[in-house]
Amino acid sequence: MVNQKKILEINELETSFFSDDGKIAAVDHVNFDLHEGEILAIVGESGCGKSVTSLSIMGLVPSPPGKITNGEILLQGKDISKFSEKEMRKIRGNDIAMIFQEPMTSLNPLFTIGNQISEAILIHNKSWSKKQVRERAVEMLRLVGLPRAEELLNEYPHQLSGGMRQRVMIAMALVCNPKVLIADEPTTALDVTIQAQILKLIRELNDKFNTAVLMITHDLGVVAETCQRVIVMYAGQVVEEATVQEIFKNPKHPYTKGLIQSVPDMRYKKESLYSIPGNVPKPGSVKVGCRFAQRCEFATDRCLTENPALYELSSSHKSRCFLVEEEGGSVNGKESLVESK
């Protein structure tokens, strides 16, 4: 994995929202890489900044009030965070595509499936003939496992089930062979059986086309099933980064541990399911100390006064916790910038 080419590099990304109270960073100096052909998960509770991270990559942060205020987003070495809207339009749908949480509302109800897929093709392939476009649309619909592809082109979204619509969304996202697919909670709104089918489809397509997938989710089941590496985000920061095996076997950050503990386990009959006490702090509300300290059972005085850095345990495992430092985690490279901030 490490030897593979980096397709997307996020360096020190900070995305802020401006309000009457001033600047609030929803994504706070986030670093991660996405390699060619891998499936990387970003996990966290609602409001931890995972969706804003993905919208920042797409250049779709609602502006105003949102804005990328620091850092770089390198797509194959080019910093797309500095791109103009016109340049970004060429990237969206073509190099980076995105599917969303709500298949029921993500397709335009007043246009046919054919019209919406053709649009995605034509935006980036203006010279294609009608026939070419149609053939490509049918090919994509078949590829995502939809029967009656030809007829579907003339149907409207309301005639399709949620699972079928998500398949259409995936077909539409992949129609221009993007290098990166951002899937923002693609299965949250679906039935469990359909969830499994959609995840399987994403895995298959990832395998087939070598498209890198950034899977945004709060569901550790999804992570275990589909991803190779995981980034855990909390209150706008990356708190842990590891391979899937390491995350489940040897989670280092207390927040990650809490998340894993709060997944129901069929093997044990428990009185009640574990949940992490408290709520995610409002962005910008924790000024000093570890952002998780208020909810952490291991918190010490140091956690309340000092900002932990992202300590490296091995080349593939990092954690933002003083406990890791005590275990011998080191700070190197760009991560040390965070502490000095």
Added chain:
Amino acid sequence: MLNYIGKRVLQLIPVLLGMSFIVFLIIRAIPGNPAQVILGQKATQESIAALEEKLGLNNPWYVQYFDYLKGLFTGDLGESLRTSQPISSEIWPYLAATIELAVFAMIIAIIVGVNAGIISAWFQNSWFDYVAMVIALIGVSMPIFWLGLIEQWVFSLNLDWLPTSGREDVRNPISPITNFYLIDTLIQGRFDQFGIVIKHLILPGVALATIPTAIIARMTRSSMLEVMRSDYVRTARAKGQKMFLVVYKHALKNALIPVLTVIGLQTGLLLGGAILTETIFSWPGIGRYIYEAIGYRDYTVIQSGILVVAFIFVMINLIVDLLYTVIDKRIKYS
């Protein structure tokens, strides 16, 4: 679908019947007597009685009403008490004048209103949004007769750009074919007259368009604001679509239904003949036709004229309901 249209048209019958009955009674409750008005102040009691007898005004009201209904069911709107002309032929030039003006005004209102609403929603809280919405607020609250007078004062009297009133140049009259003067002048190849007709339409058209423009702009804005936040708009942007097309293709079509509803209602109101505007601009429309008939106590013209206006109003609403299905395939009537 045809079934549905048939059903809706059948439903119109009781509506129009009820309407005709109420109008019939109300106009007879107005003090005054058509025979007296026709014959003048100095007419003798005998001649008035004779004319009343001739016009059938002596019959009990229910006999008069059923005579009227009998005529309606055979497509006869009756004769004017004053001119003795059949109303169905007399009314058309007035109706055509009103339709021409209303369509002209609505075209202005739709183009300006819809675009102002879209741009306001697209650039919410920008200076354009603020200015447009303040103008729209002034627009809905503007007394139209006053606006009409100001228009005439500025553009006719002071600047002398446009005629003050009427539909045509009286020294260069138009020979009517359809009574839609824009169409008639084109059929006859009289482009000079076509220009004159347009000039006559501008001032009353703008005055009449003011309120609909403002209402359409406000409705479009609020409808667009809701749609612009929807997921499929984000999807369209994520595909790399240009913002212009995202707004005008994806968002607008979804925002259109409430806008279409107000367009339908406003068109219906304008086609009813805006009496004030038609009076100020001496526009020979249906509003003035009925208004003058009231002065003459011309019962038959009043009741039939109002019936025609009501019929147009409900038909426009039916057309709007049918247009919904064209925009949104999820809407189905059965």
